[in-house]
Ligand code: SF4
């Protein structure tokens with residue numbers, strides 16, 4: 001899932017300053033799971049904004065609505081009647097959701113209310129960890145399913161740096177050494193021979209370093 005967190009209220013108030021009629025639009029999938037932009041967060045943010053504005057003697061009309069996903073046109077359409085009524089949309093989706101809305105509603109400002117941070121998982125209740133950097137050429141098969149591109153602080157592909165202590169990364173004491181985890185996992189899977197393979201320097205062209213990417217599925221194009 002895409003993980004993000006809501007922007008600070010002061011920043012949100014500042015980007016909303018020029019507008020009187022607003023729609024706070026939530027997204028009911030990834031950002032809902034990470035407590036940044038689902039229906040509950042939309043309602044909470046609307047209340048906080050009304051209170052903050054009221055304290056300053058200002059008033060704005062704030063509507064609330066949440067769609068299942070702001071990154072899919074099918075769901076974006078449901079927001080159309082609400083978007084029509086407002087001067088600006090504060091989107092609580094990830095950056096893809098905001099831009100999905102921008103493509104659909106050319107004449108209405110769509111503003112980000114969330115800082116999109118990474119692709120990850122919920123490891124424990126309230127703890128989200130980054131697991132994939134979308135490098136475009138997944139090598140997880142060689143690493144026992146643990147990604148050194150994302151989880152090794154030095155992005156090492158051919159084994160550990162030697163700096164870890166007690167399974168902890170030398171760069172950050174709060175991070176497990178990815179290579180320790182990879183070796184333990186390969187041991188469990190009886191695949192330690194994978195470590196004998198030399199992994200050449202990674203070609204970053206399929207990653208974002210090669211510019212914005214597109215995925216074309218000819219079999220799904222109508
Ligand atoms: S190797 Fe690339 S695609 Fe696979 S998990 Fe790591 S960053 Fe993501």
Ligand code: SF4
Pocket residue numbers: 151152153154155156159160161162163164168169170171176177178179180
């Ligand atoms: S200690 Fe482990 S995770 Fe940290 S940089 Fe070295 S190999 Fe990578």
